[in-house]
Every structure is written in C-alpha cells, then in structure tokens.
Amino acid sequence: GGIITQTPKFLIGQEGQKLTLKCQQNFNHDTMYWYRQDSGKGLRLIYYSITENDLQKGDLSEGYDASREKKSSFSLTVTSAQKNEMAVFLCASSMGTGGANSDYTFGSGTRLLVI
Amino acid sequence: QQKVQQSPESLIVPEGGMASLNCTSSDRNVDYFWWYRQHSGKSPKMLMSIFSNGEKEEGRFTVHLNKASLHTSLHIRDSQPSDSALYLCAASIWTNYNVLYFGSGTKLTVEP
Numbered sequence: 326g327g328i329i330t331q332t333p334k335f336l337i338g339q340e341g342q343k344l345t346l347k348c349q350q351n352f353n354h355d356t357m358y359w360y361r362q363d364s365g366k367g368l369r370l371i372y373y374s375i376t377e378n379d380l381q382k383g384d385l386s387e388g389y390d391a392s393r394e395k396k397s398s399f400s401l402t403v404t405s406a407q408k409n410e411m412a413v414f415l416c417a418s419s420m421g422t423g424g425a426n427s428d429y430t431f432g433s434g435t436r437l438l439v440i
Numbered sequence: 441q442q443k444v445q446q447s448p449e450s451l452i453v454p455e456g457g458m459a460s461l462n463c464t465s466s467d468r469n470v471d472y473f474w475w476y477r478q479h480s481g482k483s484p485k486m487l488m489s490i491f492s493n494g495e496k497e498e499g500r501f502t503v504h505l506n507k508a509s510l511h512t513s514l515h516i517r518d519s520q521p522s523d524s525a526l527y528l529c530a531a532s533i534w535t536n537y538n539v540l541y542f543g544s545g546t547k548l549t550v551e552p
Contacts, residue, residue, distance in 0.1 A: 356538050367446075367528060367544035368484075375538050383539075415483060419538075427532045427540060428474055431483035 327352035331432035340408040348416030356421030357399040410439040446543035459516040463529030476528040
C-alpha cells in the first residue's frame, strides 16, 4: 500500500511570513490537491495539479502559491501569513481519471497557527 | 455558490439509534457521489461511494441516491459512539472529473 506524507505536522509562523508546506505520495497518482479546512468545517480547494509542472487554481487560491516539480510531490506556499490565522491544510492525491477512480487519499494534515 | 449542500449541520443521536444525513447538489453535471468520514484531529477517509440510482449497504451503513433530484443520503443504524465524526459529502462533475466538490459537513455525535 501507498502513503501520502505531509510535512511539517505543525507550523507556527509570524504575521507576514512566507510559509511552505510539503506533500509527498508514492501511489503514483497523477493528480494532487491542497485543501484548507477551518475548525470543524468543510474543505475548500486551494490548488490542484493534474501532472508534473501543472497547476490549477481552486476557489481559495488568493494568498497562496503552489509547485509540482515532480509527480510524487506537491508543495504549497502561504505567501504572507495573516495574524491569528489557524487552519488545517490537507493534501490529497487521486488517480484523477474520473468516475469511480476519482476518490481521494488524504495526508494527515499540517496544522498552521500564525501569531 | 457551493455545488454540494449538506444537512443537518449537526446531529445528535443516542447510542443504538439511527442517524440520517443528507446531501444535495445544485449542479446538473454531477455524476458520482462519495461520503467521507473524518474523526476529530484526523484526515478524512472514504466511507462509501454511490454512482447509480438506488441503495447500497455496507454493514451498518446504507447510502441512497436519487440521480433525478441529485440527492444522496447516508443512514447509520445501531449508531455507536465511535461513529461520532464529521461526515463530508463529495460529488464529481463530469465536466471536470479531476476535482471532488465537498459539502460543509454534518457533525454527528452519538451519545452513550
């Protein structure tokens, strides 16, 4: 079985700081995603990528950059952290071929706190 | 506008009771639905999926789908405290099959 790993698990940043979150998967999945989840709420799509070097914006892309230099990895950058921001960032991957193969496998999340 | 709507926002059922969760899409391009379960502090895990009209049962969990109304429901019988979690409904849209659209979730609490 494969695994999807997010680093770091916890991230404390300062207001205005640029922060980078990393995600690696060994499922050989084509498509990878970054979602933001605020406490007890649903998932909002920030960026996704259907293949190496591809980037697609989600509804929440403002304030974020992403990079997919290898098929197995997808990184997300918070370009300027907002004071008192607190959220969980979830990385996911899928085969992305549609239909029954569209389900996601999620990483364990990066918990961000900005002070 | 969110493509997937879930109700209720939160639900409390007694141990051994039946929990019923609803999910609807407003987008006629939806083709498949998924249900994910997320325990507190954990990542979401796929629970069940349904692609055709009708019903699908796996143990204590039953999912219904009405494609005409784009409504799906998840029913948990003999609910256990370990079923307490956030339940997320997701849908795929054939015009962009790479992305699942998630609802805002139903927080289920099963009281002993």
